[in-house]
Amino acid sequence: MRIRRYVAASLPAAVAQVKKDLGPEAVILEVRRVRAPGLIGWFRPRRVEVTAAGGEPYPRTEATSCPSPKASTPAGPAPPPAATWAVGATALLPTELLPERLRRPYALAREQVSKLVQRGVRLELAQELVERALANVPEDRLADGAALTESLRREMLRLFPSSPPEPLSGRVFAFIGPTGVGKTTTIAKLAAIYSLQKEKRVAILTQDTYRIAAVEQLKRYAEILRLPLEVLFTPDDLPAALERQGQADLILLDTAGRSPKQGMHLAELRTFLGRCPEIQNVLVLSATTKPDDLEHVFERFQPLHPSQLLFTKLDETTSVGSILNLMARAKMPVGYVTNGQNVPDDVEVASPERLVDMVLGGTPDA
Template sequence: MKVKKYMVKNISEAMDQIRNDFGDDAYILDTKKVKKGGFFGFGGEKYVEVTVLSEKEKNKKDNDNYTSQSNSIYSMNDMVNRNKRLNDRINSNKNGNSDQNTGEKLDIKENEDMQSLLELINSQREVSKSIDEEAKSFYNNQKNNYQSIKYDQEKQKKEITKKSPSGYSNQSLERKKIDEKKDNSNENLDEIKNLINKLNNKINSGNEFVSELKDNLKESGLSKDIVNEIMEEVDSENITENWKSDVTLLNKIKNILMKDIQINKEENLQGKIMLVGPTGIGKTTTLAKIAAIIKRKNKKVAIVTIDTYRIAAADQLKIYADIMGIPAYVCYTPKDLQLTIESLREMDTILIDTAGRSHKNDLQLGELKAFMDTVNPDKKILVCSSNVNTNDLIDIYEKFSISNPNSLIFTKLDETSSFGQIISLSKYTNLPVDYITTGQKVPDDIEKPDYDKLVSEVIKGVVK
């Protein structure tokens, strides 16, 4: 059993020397990179140190050669004996005597170590051989499976080709379907493009009078959606210098507007009715006007206000209530409101006035929602001012949609010269208009909106 170390430039050089010394019957125990030469570790050359174990040399060396290489080649016997002798001397120094059977035990131990090493090497060879055989078997099985799958796929392709009409393969049929879908998509796209071009021609064709009509519709307070709807319906080619007196054109616009607005013609004013809306739009005055309408019908009505933000609000409402002979109550908390509503069960109608809330203040809107959830009104009316532009009205509705209003009331029609915003908000919200107010007089300046009158006012604004 021989152990030898090689100092080489690369592993290939080591393998050549190992084969030359030991043939193929050798095992590499260890390899590591080392540096030789240089100055304090700098500039040295890199080498690979390879440690090899072999049972025997390929060619016997003479004793002189063996002696000259004694620093790099050791027999297993020499290594074992040297270690045992060293151990024996150490024990002898400690105990003062030596064991007579030390030499005999060393020989037995040496033979046992050599036998164990040989058994380990043989077992590694068997494991390596077993792994090679299993790898070869696995490769052959995978190769057979692949060939079988490939054969089945080729067979299926042939069967599909035979069954497919006109000799088309399955892939050809799929490609044909994709092409058909693509053609349909292109046709739909072309149709959409034609419609867009047609619409653009309607809007942009003609002359300056088309643009004038469009601008006047916008200035009348109509939303962008309604303006586009009108421009799609009218024949732009017939819009001339005298379009403002074109009865056919104006009637067509009027009919479109009549369809876009909803008006609640019924006097459905029973149960708990709550008015909500932003500040300064006349909710309190409007509520007093509605109370007067109900009182005239000999119905039992009561007024409740939760507007405690304005000092004069409750006093103003009480004055109206005293004049009309109607009971009025002020509630400061949702609990107060709940108890008051329960005490007024015999009333036909309970009108609830709320504090004006900024549609940009989420906290105030949250407080309003708390009062509303306490009493669960039968009807919630969003009150809006007519002198507010369409975009702001839509923004107000979006914020107050937390209250889920059922209808609309527009105030201050006497303070605006355009009426298109009323139609625009009704169309946007899909809510009917209950009332419009035209002044401060209670109970006179309130009325049900009239389709023809309201739309005619819009037309007047367009042709002015």
């Protein structure tokens, strides 16, 4: 029996080499994703390393004389490398090619990866998370689905940066983000909570004068809550309004929704908000946005340096996994999340545990 290692650009290419060299009966012992050594390796795509056994069994040798102690220990093949999980690399591999002890763990892992992907997590991130999760499951619990889910849960939680218990610690917050994500509704919810429940002096400002309905919407909320509302028509109106509202503990600034494609409008908004360094920007994103679009929107708003994220419409989607894609990329705290149209009830401080549980949505069959 020979044990050999093969490195190729893809798994099918590596398996083809194995078959050619070790014969059709060869058994795959280990599959890993590897990089070329040294700094240069980080700039090259990862390759697949397959360790396989095959060929003729070792011939039995008849001892003709009393062997020396050294010769009595045949050198034998090198043991396979310590297990490094390669869920992505093995995804196309028929389970029968895997050693018996790895079949169930890999089957469970693949199930988890496809569940995460269905819920909006990018494939590469899903594979990485599951690989890291597997690496932390004790050897004797590898076939236990619940152990993998628990480990995966911990890996997912690690993506969230620690956030302050009070998301709106500061005085002036501008709510930025695309049209229709729920900025104005969320401001109404928060204005009600901070003024009625937390007894803060709250003022509302709006820069969204592009649609008459937008100002009217906010005016109605401000009237019901008996809060001051300032409508800002030019960037110069902002410092003056902030000065007039100098007594307020919390100022919530609504902005005109911008299509993320409208670069010029974003630049305008940046100039507007850039006048007052005291303003912290909350990037409002809808959890219903397609994962790719969500990352695109997130990127487009980066020039405005948001300090936290706020996700709306969690009630309308099962693809909350796309939130993890942003967490892996941005390490930005999530302050509030909203889960319905009711003002002020449908808003809560984001809980990474709850978000992760929404992505996992129940354990797979153990």
